[in-house]
Each structure stands twice: as C-alpha cells, then as structure tokens.
Amino acid sequence: MADLYHIGFGPEDLGDHRPTLAILSGDPNRATQIAQTKLSQVKTLSENRGLNSYLGFLPNGRPIISATSGMGAPSLSIVVNELVQVGIRTIIRVGTSGSIQEDVKPGSVVISKAALCRQGAANDIAPPEYPASADPFLTVALVEAAQRLGVEHALGITASVDTFYEGQERTGSANPHLLRALQGITEEYRNLRILNYEMEAGTLFKMGNVYGFAAACICGIIAQRTRAEQPILEAKGLAVQRAIDVAIEAAAQFA
Numbered sequence: 398m399a400d401l402y403h404i405g406f407g408p409e410d411l412g413d414h415r416p417t418l419a420i421l422s423g424d425p426n427r428a429t430q431i432a433q434t435k436l437s438q439v440k441t442l443s444e445n446r447g448l449n450s451y452l453g454f455l456p457n458g459r460p461i462i463s464a465t466s467g468m469g470a471p472s473l474s475i476v477v478n479e480l481v482q483v484g485i486r487t488i489i490r491v492g493t494s495g496s497i498q499e500d501v502k503p504g505s506v507v508i509s510k511a512a513l514c515r516q517g518a519a520n521d522i523a524p525p526e527y528p529a530s531a532d533p534f535l536t537v538a539l540v541e542a543a544q545r546l547g548v549e550h551a552l553g554i555t556a557s558v559d560t561f562y563e564g565q566e567r568t569g570s571a572n573p574h575l576l577r578a579l580q581g582i583t584e585e586y587r588n589l590r591i592l593n594y595e596m597e598a599g600t601l602f603k604m605g606n607v608y609g610f611a612a613a614c615i616c617g618i619i620a621q622r623t624r625a626e627q628p629i630l631e632a633k634g635l636a637v638q639r640a641i642d643v644a645i646e647a648a649a650q651f652a
Contacts, residue, residue, distance in 0.1 A: 401479040405443030416460035425449040431463040470518035470600035495620030503632035509555040514599030529599040532611035542646035553592040557599030
C-alpha cells in the first residue's frame with residue numbers, strides 16, 4: 398500500500414513490529430510533545446498538512462503512534478479512517494476541553510464514557526440516534542490509570558459539537574447573535590449532567606463502533622464555563638500534562 402494521502406505514511410513505514418495503538422491529539426505540537434517526552438526510538442512518519450505523526454515505543458516496548466487529528470470532527474474523521482487502514486485498532490484521543498459543571502475544575506481531566514454528538518461528520522458515519530459510546534474497557538483503563546497516578550478526574554458524558562464559538566454558546570466573539578436553538582443550551586446540557594464541551598469525541602466514538610476499533614477520550618480541562626467563556630491559559634499546561642500522563646499509563650496497560 399502506498400502512503401495514505403492525508404496522513405502521509407503507509408504500513409511499510411511502520412517496521413516489522415507494527416503498532417496497533419495510536420494516541421491522537423488535535424494540536425500537532427501536542428503530538429510532538431508526546432513523542433519527544435514519552436516515547437523512545439522516535440521516528441517521524443510525516444508532517445504532511447500539519448498532521449504530525451510519529452512512531453515510537455512505550456517503556457514496556459510496545460510500539461505506538463502519536464498522531465494529529467487537526468481541529469474538529471471532519472479532519473479527525475479523515476485521519477482516523479487512514480489510521481485504521483494502516484492497522485490501528487485502538488485510539489485514545491488526548492484533547493482540551495471546557496467544563497460546564499462547577500465541580501469539574503480547570504487543571505483536572507475528564508474521561509468520556511459517551512458523547513452527546515451534535516456533529517455533521519458523525520452523521521455521515523452513522524445516523525444521529527446511533528450511540529456515540531466509548532469502548533468500555535479502554536475507558537476503564539483510563540480511569541484506573543488516573544487513579545494510580547493520583548490525577549483529579551471525572552468520568553461522564555461529553556458534549557461534542559462542531560463549532561467552538563456558536564455551538565458552545567459563546568457570545569463574546571465576532572458573532573454575539575446566537576440562533577434561538579443555541580440560547581440556553583449550556584444550562585440545558587448542565588441539567589442533563591453533561592460534564593464538558595469538546596469537538597471530536599462523538600465522531601471518534603461512532604467511528605470506533607462502526608469500524609470495529611476501541612476508542613476512548615481524555616481531555617484536560619482548561620476552561621470553567623460556569624464562570625467565564627475564555628480558556629484559563631495558566632491551567633492549560635497542567636491539564637494537558639495530566640491528560641497525556643494518564644493516556645500513556647493506560648496505553649501501557651491496555652491489551
């Protein structure tokens with residue numbers, strides 16, 4: 398098989414002991430950070446289109462890919478499809494997110510067991526009523542990893558939406574005029590005990606169930622939407638590092 402068009406590499410680039418596990422980050426810098434700080438014998442697979450991908454090894458010798466999904470579900474859907482084509486069967490998304498519950502604090506992490514999926518890309522994978530649920534065993538592995546590492550975490554349902562501003566009821570932007578259907582949506586989701594907003598997990602979960610791979614998601618909490626719309630930048634480094642640490646710990650243990 399030739400290199401896949403978007404991710405820029407193919408199975409022949411993965412060596413004799415091919416990985417079946419990938420950690421997927423929206424931010425290419427985060428994919429690079431994971432490769433450089435958590436993996437050994439790192440090989441750059443591609444930096445095509447800013448979709449940085451690296452092959453490396455966990456401390457237990459297991460091969461793994463640290464890859465970039467880009468922002469949003471349409472980009473993620475392309476990358477995930479191509480990762481599955483090269484043999485990936487387990488994907489952990491490591492992202493950032495805004496909490497909509499008062500007790501889910503910036504600097505902590507959210508592990509998503511399922512998503513309220515309001516995403517057009519996901520509707521091309523399966524109909525809206527198809528459940529956007531994470532793999533339960535991989536999700537438990539993330540929870541157990543967080544417990545072992547002493548990382549403050551919450552387990553629950555995530556709202557996956559397509560837009561950062563309007564779709565997450567942000568009015569302090571270029572468009573202060575939200576559609577009526579979006580006015581009050583955050584309070585509605587809070588009352589449904591949804592923990593957080595992000596932009597990729599729902600589509601990833603549907604793809605996992607339809608394609609037949611294990612999918613899970615952990616996000617560092619960098620905004621507290623019960624108080625303000627803006628991300629809390631001073632919390633970002635800690636939250637992202639905690640999410641990475643938990644994902645790596647779970648990856649090392651997950652069979």
